[in-house]
Amino acid sequence: MSQLEELLAVWIPRQRWFSGKGIPIQQIRVESRHTLVSAGPEGPDLNLLVVRAGQRGRSSRYQVLLGSRPSRSLPADLAGTAIGVCQSPGGRSRVIYDAAHDTQLTAMLLERFAAPAAAGGVRFRTLRGERIRTGSAGRLLTGEQSNTSLVFGEDYVLKTFRRVWPGPNPDLELNRALYGSPYVARPCGWIEADLPGYAEATTLAMLQDYIPGASDGWVLATADAEALTRGGGREAETSFTGDAALLGRTTAEVHSALARTLPTDVLSVTAVAELADAMVERLAMASAEVPELAEHAPRVMEAYADFARVDEPLPIQRVHGDYHLGQVIRTRSGGWVLLDFEGEPNVSVAERRRPSSPLRDVAGMLRSFDYAAGYLLVGHPDDEELEWSARAWARANREAFCRGYADGGGADPEKHLAVLRAFEFDKAVYEVLYEARNRPHWLRVPLESIASAAVAPPVPR
């Protein structure tokens, strides 16, 4: 490995966006490197690297945005972002650091959208007629994110996709398909590159309108659940149920819009049974990695068997794919906007772009209401009163969401319980793996849902 690769091998595993946590990195290879902006030899430059990380049994690509400046000229406020010192080809040493924190560089990056020109295989693209407002620096969002987002004033969000999968990114694709919808943030541009060996351009980042003053759905929901449970009340009807119903209706409207603009199909009964087999396989894989899951496998298998027996064809279309409360924001006017149509970040793009049942998104959001309740219970394993009110909160909001979804024209979740239940278990199994790899202290949350079958009510027999 080169000097730079050695430095990245230490730095990359510590990043929130690195999805291979817990497995040692054996090799780092810089596959391509593009200088996106440069302020001359004495100033900073911003380099976009596509890096392949080799780990035992797997290999994945990441996008790394590296700043570089002459040694000893890193401003004090960027000191904490330093990665190391490298020799430049001219023999001068330069300090490299995480460029996402450098306001001078991020402001220059936005300017590249206003005057798009190719930079050695990397293209800055804007939608036809779009005039990008420049002059602001990117503020780094610091939430729990799989990607890295920069907010420019109150104008734009630039989301850089960290895990690089060759081809078009579904987040951009679906946001463009929904262009003009009041339920998404308008896409305005993107960065793409031709990766060696791939015919289609790969999306590396997306520029979208920023929605100022909006509140995160997860923050709103957990605050409401907490207020209810802190009051010790046994009132299931909470102030959030109105929001949950509106979210259900909005979800149904987004699904209809996707079905109007992108291909739809119907899965035969045999294909549904194959889908159930795939769920069984995912369960086996997850149980091998997280042994606590294995003891609940029979209950989960039962739900998959019910799903395999569904004797109706299943309508499919493009869906969100990783739908939860952290993917929706409530605007100042009280409506909902859906974000992050990327799908599950660890699944290949080809798989994520495959049409699926919209009930999969419904199941994702229902899981999220359970999560909000389960999250409250993390530090209080034996508090029965708290458990009762948290679970009642989740039930009330799940019901409100389903009601809103059906009222908004979506399939009535109540009438598709076997499908919904299987999707909920499948999501919970995904979550078990996600938490085991990223936030082990939250592992209890999906495990307990599975154990108590808080996941969707049983199918009446």
Ligand SMILES: Nc1ncnc2c1ncn2[C@@H]1O[C@H](COP(=O)(O)OP(=O)(O)O)[C@@H](O)[C@H]1O
């Ligand atoms: N257009 C936007 N307007 C306002 N806030 C946004 C916008 N896009 C993203 N955000 C904020 O950034 C967070 C992360 O965005 P998201 O697209 O979900 O990234 P990730 O895929 O990394 O999770 C969101 O939860 C939201 O709070």
Ligand SMILES: O=P(O)(O)O[C@H]1O[C@H](CO)[C@@H](O[C@H]2O[C@H](CO)[C@@H](O)[C@H](O)[C@H]2O)[C@H](O)[C@H]1O
């Ligand atoms: O937002 P991302 O696309 O990065 O999605 C991943 O991370 C999510 C956590 O940030 C994870 O969602 C799980 O935790 C949420 C609470 O933090 C909860 O609302 C979701 O229901 C639960 O699935 C998501 O699964 C993962 O793909």
